[in-house]
Amino acid sequence: ALNGDAKTMNFLQEVVDIMLAYIVESFDRSTKVIDFHYPNELLQRNNWELSDEPETLDDILISCRATFTYEVAPVFVLLEYVTLKKMREIIGWQDGRGDGIFSPGGAISNMYAMLLARYKMFPEVKEKGMSSVPRLVAFTSEHSHFSIKKGAAALGIGTESVICIKADERGKMIPSDLERRIIEAKQKGYVPFFVSATAGTTVYGAFDPLMAIADICKKHDIWMHVDGAWGGSLLMSRKHRWKLNGVERANSMTWNPHKMMAVPLQCSALLVREEGLMQSCNQMQACYLFQQDKQYDLSYDTGDKALQCGRHVDIFKLWLMWRAKGTIGFEAQIDKCLELSEYLYNKIKDREGYEMVFDGKPQHTNVCFWYLPPGVRYLEDKVEKMKRLHKVAPVIKARMMEYGTTMVSYQPQGDKVNFFRMVISNPAATFEDIDFLIEEIERLGQDL
Amino acid sequence: ALNGDAKTMNFLQEVVDIMLAYIVESFDRSTKVIDFHYPNELLQRNNWELSDEPETLDDILISCRATFTYEVAPVFVLLEYVTLKKMREIIGWQDGRGDGIFSPGGAISNMYAMLLARYKMFPEVKEKGMSSVPRLVAFTSEHSHFSIKKGAAALGIGTESVICIKADERGKMIPSDLERRIIEAKQKGYVPFFVSATAGTTVYGAFDPLMAIADICKKHDIWMHVDGAWGGSLLMSRKHRWKLNGVERANSMTWNPHKMMAVPLQCSALLVREEGLMQSCNQMQACYLFQQDKQYDLSYDTGDKALQCGRHVDIFKLWLMWRAKGTIGFEAQIDKCLELSEYLYNKIKDREGYEMVFDGKPQHTNVCFWYLPPGVRYLEDKVEKMKRLHKVAPVIKARMMEYGTTMVSYQPQGDKVNFFRMVISNPAATFEDIDFLIEEIERLGQDL
Ligand SMILES: Cc1ncc(COP(=O)(O)O)c(C=O)c1O
Ligand SMILES: Cc1ncc(COP(=O)(O)O)c(C=O)c1O
Numbered sequence: 001a002l003n004g005d006a007k008t009m010n011f012l013q014e015v016v017d018i019m020l021a022y023i024v025e026s027f028d029r030s031t032k033v034i035d036f037h038y039p040n041e042l043l044q045r046n047n048w049e050l051s052d053e054p055e056t057l058d059d060i061l062i063s064c065r066a067t068f069t070y071e072v073a074p075v076f077v078l079l080e081y082v083t084l085k086k087m088r089e090i091i092g093w094q095d096g097r098g099d100g101i102f103s104p105g106g107a108i109s110n111m112y113a114m115l116l117a118r119y120k121m122f123p124e125v126k127e128k129g130m131s132s133v134p135r136l137v138a139f140t141s142e143h144s145h146f147s148i149k150k151g152a153a154a155l156g157i158g159t160e161s162v163i164c165i166k167a168d169e170r171g172k173m174i175p176s177d178l179e180r181r182i183i184e185a186k187q188k189g190y191v192p193f194f195v196s197a198t199a200g201t202t203v204y205g206a207f208d209p210l211m212a213i214a215d216i217c218k219k220h221d222i223w224m225h226v227d228g229a230w231g232g233s234l235l236m237s238r239k240h241r242w243k244l245n246g247v248e249r250a251n252s253m254t255w256n257p258h259k260m261m262a263v264p265l266q267c268s269a270l271l272v273r274e275e276g277l278m279q280s281c282n283q284m285q286a287c288y289l290f291q292q293d294k295q296y297d298l299s300y301d302t303g304d305k306a307l308q309c310g311r312h313v314d315i316f317k318l319w320l321m322w323r324a325k326g327t328i329g330f331e332a333q334i335d336k337c338l339e340l341s342e343y344l345y346n347k348i349k350d351r352e353g354y355e356m357v358f359d360g361k362p363q364h365t366n367v368c369f370w371y372l373p374p375g376v377r378y379l380e381d382k383v384e385k386m387k388r389l390h391k392v393a394p395v396i397k398a399r400m401m402e403y404g405t406t407m408v409s410y411q412p413q414g415d416k417v418n419f420f421r422m423v424i425s426n427p428a429a430t431f432e433d434i435d436f437l438i439e440e441i442e443r444l445g446q447d448l
Numbered sequence: 449a450l451n452g453d454a455k456t457m458n459f460l461q462e463v464v465d466i467m468l469a470y471i472v473e474s475f476d477r478s479t480k481v482i483d484f485h486y487p488n489e490l491l492q493r494n495n496w497e498l499s500d501e502p503e504t505l506d507d508i509l510i511s512c513r514a515t516f517t518y519e520v521a522p523v524f525v526l527l528e529y530v531t532l533k534k535m536r537e538i539i540g541w542q543d544g545r546g547d548g549i550f551s552p553g554g555a556i557s558n559m560y561a562m563l564l565a566r567y568k569m570f571p572e573v574k575e576k577g578m579s580s581v582p583r584l585v586a587f588t589s590e591h592s593h594f595s596i597k598k599g600a601a602a603l604g605i606g607t608e609s610v611i612c613i614k615a616d617e618r619g620k621m622i623p624s625d626l627e628r629r630i631i632e633a634k635q636k637g638y639v640p641f642f643v644s645a646t647a648g649t650t651v652y653g654a655f656d657p658l659m660a661i662a663d664i665c666k667k668h669d670i671w672m673h674v675d676g677a678w679g680g681s682l683l684m685s686r687k688h689r690w691k692l693n694g695v696e697r698a699n700s701m702t703w704n705p706h707k708m709m710a711v712p713l714q715c716s717a718l719l720v721r722e723e724g725l726m727q728s729c730n731q732m733q734a735c736y737l738f739q740q741d742k743q744y745d746l747s748y749d750t751g752d753k754a755l756q757c758g759r760h761v762d763i764f765k766l767w768l769m770w771r772a773k774g775t776i777g778f779e780a781q782i783d784k785c786l787e788l789s790e791y792l793y794n795k796i797k798d799r800e801g802y803e804m805v806f807d808g809k810p811q812h813t814n815v816c817f818w819y820l821p822p823g824v825r826y827l828e829d830k831v832e833k834m835k836r837l838h839k840v841a842p843v844i845k846a847r848m849m850e851y852g853t854t855m856v857s858y859q860p861q862g863d864k865v866n867f868f869r870m871v872i873s874n875p876a877a878t879f880e881d882i883d884f885l886i887e888e889i890e891r892l893g894q895d896l
Contacts, residue, residue, distance in 0.1 A: 009468065016464050020457065032852030104552035104714075107757040115602055129606025130578035146732040147757055153730075154563055154755060156604025158577025258758065266552075266760040282601075284594040307602060309555040309595055310706065312714040312760065404480030 011057050015064055022068045039078050048078060050086045050319070054326035063323055067316065079319045086322075087255060088271055090235050092248030099278050100271040101306055102314045106229030107147035109254040109270035110196065112307070114138065114151045116252060116272060117194040117223035119281040126281065130156045137161045137185045138194040141173035141208060142414075143201040145227060161190075170358050171206030173197060179216050186220075194223050199244050199253075200231015200260075203413055203421060204357070205364025207231055210246030218249070226253040229268065231364055233260035236327055237334045243363055257318045260337070260365075260425055261330055267314045278305035333427040340424045341365035344434045353377055353442070357419050365424040370417075371396070371441050373448040390417035392448050399444040406433075406440050459505050463512055470516045487526050496526060498534045498767070502774035511771060515764065527767045534770075535703060536719055538683050540696030547720040547727075549754055550762045554677030555595035557702040557718035558644065560755070562586065562599045564700060564720060565642040565671035567729040574729065578604045585609045585633045586642040589621035589656060590862075591649040593675060609638075618806050619654030621645060627664050634668075642671050647692050647701075648679015651861055651869060652805070653812025655679060658694030666697070674701040677716065679812055681708035684775060685782045691811055705766045708785070708813075708873055709778055715762045726753035781875040788872045789813040792882045801825055801890070805867050813872040818865075819844070819889050821896040838865035840896050847892040854888050 025031055037045065046066050055063075067075055080102055089096035103109045118125055122133045130136075136157055140148045142164040152162045163185065166177040182192050195217050197208040210226060217224040226232075226247050232255030234240040235247070247253060251273050258267040272278060283304040322330070344367045348354040357368035370389060379385040393410035400406055410418050422437065473479055485493065494514050503511075515523055528550060537544035551557045566573055570581045578584075584605055588596045590612040600610045611633065614625040630640050643665050645656040658674060665672035674680075674695050680703030682688040683695070695701060701719045705711040720726060731752040770778070792815045796802040805816035818837060827833040841858035848854055858868050870885065 009472070012468060012471070020460060020464075023460070024457070033855050034849060034852050036849040036852065104556075104760065105756045105758050107755060108552075111602075111755070125604065125606065126601045127606050127608045129583075129600075129609055130604035131583055132606070135577075135579055145757070150730065150732050150755055152577075153574045153732075154559075154603060156573065156578035158573065158575050158580070159732075160575045161577055265758055282598065284598050284601075284607075307555060307559070307598055308553045309593070310553050310713055312552065401482060401484040404482050404484065407481050 007057075011061075014061055018061070018064050018068060037074065039074050039081075042075055042078050048082050048319075050082065050322045050327070052327045054329050055323045057324075060320065060324050063320060076313050076315055080315045083315060083319050083322070084269060084271065087269060091250075091253060091271060093271075093273055097275065098271060098273045099275050099305075100269055101278065102311075103268050103270055103306075104266050104308070104312070104314075106145070106227070106254050106256045106259075106268045107150060108307075109229070109256075109268050110145070110147045110225070110227055111151035111154065112270045112278075113196070113223075113225040113252040113254065113272075114148075114155060114157070114194055115307075116277055116281055117225065118155065118157075120223060120251075120274075120277060121191070121193050123280075133191075135161065135190045136193045137163055137190045138196065139163050139165055139178055139181060139192065139222075140196040140227075141165045141167045141171075141198060141201075143167045143171045143173075143204060143206060144196060144198045145202050145229065148196050148227070167206070170360060170363075171201050171204030173208040173213065175209055175212035175216060178213065179220075182216065182220050182222070192220060192222050194225060196225045196227050197250075198231075199226050199228035199247065200234070200364045201366075202230060203366065203411065204368060205231065205362055205366030205423075207243040207363050210244060210250070212246075214246045214249035223252070224250045226250045229254045229256040230259050232256065233330070233334055234364070236261075236330045237338075238331065239335055240338060260334060261318075261321070262333065262425065262427070263318045263321060266312070267318050281305075282307060336427040337365045337424045337429075340429055340431070340434060341367050341422070343431055344422060344424075344437075347434065347438060351438075357413075357416060367422045367424075368419055369422075370419045371445055373445045375448060386417050388448075392445060393418040393420055395448060396441055396445045400440065403444075406437055408437065408441075455505075459509075462509055466509070466512050466516060485522065487522050487529075490523055490526050496530050496767075498530065498770045498775070500775045502777050503771045505772075508768065508772050511768060524761050524763055528763045531763060531767050531770070532717060532719065535717060539698075539701060539719060541719075541721055545723065547723050547725065547753075549718055549726065550759070551716050551718055551754075552714050552756070552760070552762075554593070554675070554702050554704045554707075554716045555598060556755075557677070557704075557716050558593070558595045558673070558675055559599035559602065560718045560726075561644070561671075561673040561700040561702065561720075562596075562603060562605070562642055563755075564725055564729055565673065566603065566605075568671060568699075568722075568725060569639070569641050571728075581639075583609065583638045584641045585611055585638045586644065587611050587613055587626055587629060587640065587670075588644040588675075589613045589615045589619075589646060589649075591615045591619045591621075591652060591654060592644060592646045593650050593677065596644050596675070615654070618808060618811075619649050619652035621656040621661065623657055623660035623664060626661065627668075630664065630668050630670070640668060640670050642673060644673045644675050645698075646679075647674050647676035647695065648682070648812045649814075650678060651814065651859065652816060653679065653810055653814030653871075655691040655811050658692060658698070660694075662694045662697035671700070672698045674698045677702045677704040678707050680704065681778070681782055682812070684709075684778045685786075686779065687783055688786060708782060709766075709769070710781065710873065710875070711766045711769060714760070715766050729753075730755060784875040785813045785872045785877075788877055788879070788882060789815050789870070791879055792870060792872075792885075795882065795886060799886075805861075805864060815870045815872075816867055817870075818867045819893055821893045823896060834865050836896075840893060841866040841868050843896060844868075844889055844893045848888065851892075854885055856885065856889075 084100040085096040088098045124132050149159045149162050153159050163181050166174045168174055185192050197210055197213045199207050214224055235244055253271045256268040257263040258265045341362055345362055348369055349356055353372050355370045376388045408420050408422050410420050412418050532548040533544040536546045572580050597607045597610050601607050611629050614622045616622055633640050645658055645661045647655050662672055683692055699721050704716040706713045706715040789810055793810055796817055797804055801820050803818045824836045845858055856868050856870050858866050860866050
């Protein structure tokens, strides 16, 4: 879709017309309340597959019409089924087998993974609670997302039982430190049950070494989760997917299409290698909701494996985008974003007044750097310099927001003072936009 | 809005035009990236209040335009703030004080409540996990929603620590049984920490006696939660809100606008009486996300009190509907649905071939009944009769789905065989629709 051109606008207007027609029809009492079809029947009736190549805009309109025609839930359950299977194939699990669910965000997907790992090792926890099991410990890198700790707090595991593994200066988990801490925990009588490796850390965009971590998890018989909320989408890029080598050995993976794939919030998937586990972990025998005498194939009845009861339809937008772009469309978007971030990196790495937060080419689109205004750049007193530098990014950002010209976030990390973290996830950005960003930083920060 | 008439369609088209204009503008590189305003400033700049009376359609269009103009998050955070406060006022908490969050559904809202209750009593659980605390027990009626048990399983409390309190034949929790079980649990050395009363049970639509339950919770110093996912909206009806008398004494309440208020899924609120608790329970010190040196009032920074990280915007549709209908609009809708269900009840309670599952007028819109086709009606053998009756509702429903004429769900409950549960939540339904439903049941079931 190009810049608001006629073709795009016509297409959008046609989609709107389909929806308005759907609304008007729903007022007509002579139409059916539902036009029910069994999921298997739907599967045969239309082509719902996701392929490498994009479909035409006309095909997309046909898909929209078909989707609004069938009763709401079955068709979306079917789309979830098709899409999760496709994602598992991309991960590399045999024949796309396994399980999964769309959840309201990566934080919840990570929590699901921890819940499953605990249940896998100690199924009695479901009925008897944490007091029936030994002290469990989980492992994740010090650069991991805070949702791992939030999950541990919620699940009654406790944040102190999340052991933070050291990361190297590029933000990657150090496998030898992981193994050391696992052994140490065992010696204390604790039970290691969960390792969460991160594929694309929030701040540095680092990819933990999944192969080495998988070896350790296998050796110590621990559930391996990959938090690919941010970096998982790189699996769709032939150029970049090597960064996730080893993910096929994980027991579960979080992958957020609502981040790098630009699907509107919310759209997050948890993918699980073992089939049936989610169901037995989360089902609750509420006979009034999940009738065993229903008239259709219950394998599509996904309600009981969720923590949620009603669920928002997050799948349709992803499925439709996938049809419209094809896998190669997503790949092109992702490659473009990575190219833009490399351009930014190359532009500033040796530029006067800039300093990179870590060495080397960024692995994801996160480019982390300091801008040192002339007034700070030449300060001799190190302490004073850091104190002043810490205040630079917040002021520049505040000015950017005031002018509304551009946006870039910043944060401190460990003992590092506030730095800029430029994250590119909009493939419509251009090299000129990157040039402009640098000009703006210098324009707004030179007097500091 | 009337049946797809010109005024409605024009209005919808205008909303669409606003959105399309927003999309086109976003392609224009000369426009601001953001038009940032501090939440306090936004609060003063426009009138965002929710009132009894509806606004005009023109005002709604102005609201849509204003909302799309401001940077996304701050304006929605503001709308959440205004709406949660309004909901707390309706509950009856002083000056609408307290806390709350929009969560992805009633099941998750209930889980939040349990998490808060546990944290309130044992804050150390956050760091040290469940192994640091005595055995906790929760109480809820046997008719409560299964999400209470799902929550307990997830939080590491265990389903066996959810004690099911007897309900009377109308589905209401029996307070004396609650108190008896609390005392019993204490004698065993367990710590009662949470009572979940239901306001509008899923199957019968029953309202637990909140006043009596509040007395018991107060006496034993236990967190009182009200699961009003389904029945909470009756608070907006002057005619029906007495059914929730005592809710103002609860510590927390789940209220799902996406059910009875007909807001599209998902839209669920958890309301909490104590301020600050959610924040300390769930915050995780991820300094790279929630900067302390941000340039605006942090009291609007709601991210850290959620289990989620990114959150879908669920507030806008509710807020907009509230503006368009006013509180009295919601009230009229709710009263209408209850009137329709009473009509259905009156129609079948003495009708040949029907039997009510429980006696008396339904308190919510759930009407639970058996239809006994002539071939079953006169069977002498009680066991055979129940066996045959159990199969009636599934067959009739399957036939309804085939014809697409109407929809009604069914389920067994306890030792009761499958019965129909007609739930009315669409105020556009008419008395004729109810008549039609009965005709259809008889038409499709008479040969059984
Ligand atoms: C690595 C990582 N994991 C998990 C999350 C949480 O994802 P969500 O915001 O969808 O809950 C994030 C979000 O920034 C993330 O960067
Ligand atoms: C009483 C009650 N509580 C909680 C829920 C769960 O709500 P949600 O589907 O929004 O998760 C329901 C849903 O039917 C309910 O009836």
